[in-house]
Amino acid sequence: MPRQNPVMDMTTLSALAEPNRMRIVELLRDGPLTVGEIADRLSLRQPQASKHLKMLSDNGIVEVKAEANRRIYKLRPEPFHALESWVESFRHVMEDRFDNLDEYLRKLQNKDKSEL
């Protein structure tokens, strides 16, 4: 039974594809932090930090724990697992062997399209 190739969740990627959110994620890699800490260390205004964190949270990239006045944000493992298996499905690309599949497909394309 052939395992079908993983399809990457778009929301995860678009959440990461914003410079400040990426910085937040890379900052949280070293451990959980409060909103204030994050804003401070990245020189963000508090509202923008909150907004980015909300988006990261909505997309399951981070989770919050309320601690009195503060909210402590930390990374969730799932999206990274997903990303890992997605990248893994490109192993053959990384190892640069399309074998002769390349040539093979090229020939195929030169044939009459009518049978596709």
Add this chain to the structure above:
Amino acid sequence: MPRQNPVMDMTTLSALAEPNRMRIVELLRDGPLTVGEIADRLSLRQPQASKHLKMLSDNGIVEVKAEANRRIYKLRPEPFHALESWVESFRHVMEDRFDNLDEYLRKLQNKDKSEL
């Protein structure tokens, strides 16, 4: 000598964070294809396919080989390597052990900020 954590290239991610481009990349996972083939299989109009491919090409995700009239696009290994090591740097997150770093940092944050 501590290896610093990898920083993900933003251009790679934003190139991937667009649904149709992601579909193209996942299609090319199975091997190189011409523009026409890509447009056909994904039900894209040819100009949009070309435009997305140009962006993927500008960001080093694909490379082109001219073959007479056709252009054959295929994935480049580098961005996937980069993505792989980036994800790898979140190993500890994936394995869900922030150990007691969590608690530790929490206490740290409750201290006076003046010394930070």
Add this chain to the structure above:
DNA sequence: GGGGAATATTCTTGTCAAGGAATATTATTT
């Protein structure tokens, strides 16, 4: 319970990028 700290939300504005349509370019075939 009032003041202040930490965080969230709302509204507005400007920018950027994707799609559509049309057209330009390059190569091929007769």
Add this chain to the structure above:
DNA sequence: AAATAATATTCCTTGACAAGAATATTCCCC
């Protein structure tokens, strides 16, 4: 060298979204 096929480019419009500024909310402490 025309006609056609494959691909690239340009222009325009529209929608999404990030930043800024202001304000709302929640919680703690005296």
